[in-house]
Amino acid sequence: MNYRFYNARILTMQTTDILEGELWVQDDKILYVGAGGDVAAICQKLSIESILWDREIDCQGNLLLPGFKNAHTHSAMTFLRSYADDLPLQDWLTKQVFPMEAKLDGEMIYHLTKLAVLEYLTSGITAVFDMYLTPETTAQACVEMGMRCVQVSGVSGQEGFEASLAKMEERYHTLNQLDPLHSYFIGFHAEYTCSKALLEQVAVMAHKYQAPVFTHLSETKAEVEGCMERYGISPVKLLDSLGMFDYGGGGYHCVWLDAEDMEIFRKRNLTAVTNPGSNTKLASGFAPISEYLKRGINVAIGTDGPASNNCLDMFREMFLVTGLAKLKEQDAAAVDALEVLKMATVNGSLAMNLPDTDVLAAGKQADLIMIDLHQPNMQPLNNIPKNLVYSGSKQNVKMTMIRGKILYENGAFTKAYDVEEIYRKANEIIGSLR
Numbered sequence: 137m138n139y140r141f142y143n144a145r146i147l148t149m150q151t152t153d154i155l156e157g158e159l160w161v162q163d164d165k166i167l168y169v170g171a172g173g174d175v176a177a178i179c180q181k182l183s184i185e186s187i188l189w190d191r192e193i194d195c196q197g198n199l200l201l202p203g204f205k206n207a208h209t210h211s212a213m214t215f216l217r218s219y220a221d222d223l224p225l226q227d228w229l230t231k232q233v234f235p236m237e238a239k240l241d242g243e244m245i246y247h248l249t250k251l252a253v254l255e256y257l258t259s260g261i262t263a264v265f266d267m268y269l270t271p272e273t274t275a276q277a278c279v280e281m282g283m284r285c286v287q288v289s290g291v292s293g294q295e296g297f298e299a300s301l302a303k304m305e306e307r308y309h310t311l312n313q314l315d316p317l318h319s320y321f322i323g324f325h326a327e328y329t330c331s332k333a334l335l336e337q338v339a340v341m342a343h344k345y346q347a348p349v350f351t352h353l354s355e356t357k358a359e360v361e362g363c364m365e366r367y368g369i370s371p372v373k374l375l376d377s378l379g380m381f382d383y384g385g386g387g388y389h390c391v392w393l394d395a396e397d398m399e400i401f402r403k404r405n406l407t408a409v410t411n412p413g414s415n416t417k418l419a420s421g422f423a424p425i426s427e428y429l430k431r432g433i434n435v436a437i438g439t440d441g442p443a444s445n446n447c448l449d450m451f452r453e454m455f456l457v458t459g460l461a462k463l464k465e466q467d468a469a470a471v472d473a474l475e476v477l478k479m480a481t482v483n484g485s486l487a488m489n490l491p492d493t494d495v496l497a498a499g500k501q502a503d504l505i506m507i508d509l510h511q512p513n514m515q516p517l518n519n520i521p522k523n524l525v526y527s528g529s530k531q532n533v534k535m536t537m538i539r540g541k542i543l544y545e546n547g548a549f550t551k552a553y554d555v556e557e558i559y560r561k562a563n564e565i566i567g568s569l570r
Contacts, residue, residue, distance in 0.1 A: 137190040138162050144195035148496040149202050149481050152474050152521045161502040164540040199507040203262025204450040205484025207409045208388040208438025210268050211252035212245040215566045216443035225418045239569045242270035247561040249277035255448040257544040260505040260533040265488050279315045282543050286488045288323035288350045293330050326352040327371040339378040346383045353387025356420045360392045372397035391421040407434040407487040412456035414440035422464040425471050436484040454525045473525035506535035
């Protein structure tokens, strides 16, 4: 379909200046971003004869910007939302999460992922970086619902050694060819759930395909101390010594990195994906975001799963990124809101290897959202980009478009979704697992 968005404010994220004008979408790509004017003249400039619109949308001065990239999540953990709260991380994992997850099957994960997709759309999230148990059914759910999804392997020592490596390699081939909306990364759950032999083989595979690797990394102080006891070095240094990051990648959480760890991140061009909501709820600590930025480390933002957060809300995460950094540094100027907005859009695209989704520009994928500025929390219009971080909320998401398709608009989902059936199925699943 071809869309003309006019009378719009546009935050392209190429800069943080607001452009007043139009954005055109042709099929799955952005055709034009500019001041607008005579359509025939613009078509001539674009070297096209003419264009027929399926819809012309008057934005009424509302804001268009790239969709948010949720750079770390476990979508199907919707079934544990508010089920195992107020526990330390290790108790939460070993006594609640792992036993319940052992009861899941692929069909359950398929339905539970659909519930997460609905929530992503209401939060203006147009791509997710997911790690969970049955990647095939997660991919199926996301592709069916139009959600852009990058998955990463969660290989761990809980699985059969050789079988799990072979399965990861098979998925690397098949799931990277599945659909334009889907891709798959080499990875593993965490250092503390893998033997050194398994980690070495993951690194070998990364070298074989010259591929980036992502994992949960230095999430808690106990995790780092445990690695020091086992190997005498931190998780980051251990993985780097194995050649794990020779082709890039990064870590989720990255709360407890020391100066040498950070230098490895800088040298290897790794991404630190911060998850402030989850780290706050599980009392894991404060990631040193200011120091990452000073060192030029790419920082992206993830919600983590809905069992540990418990909501999939990028507005809350953005506020927490800057708010917690200010508390940690005792400096109200720490981590500027404009940097945070970049983390939630451009930096997430870089981490997920989605270069065509980072900014709004001709030729890029039409993954964009509209923010309703005609609500009290967005007025007055003193500084729109910063207001998104400090005052914005899910209630301001007026539209979410992925790959040129509007999936959520004016508080309603596309008619292709049977929303009530998705809710019913999720509740049926959790009822059967108790």
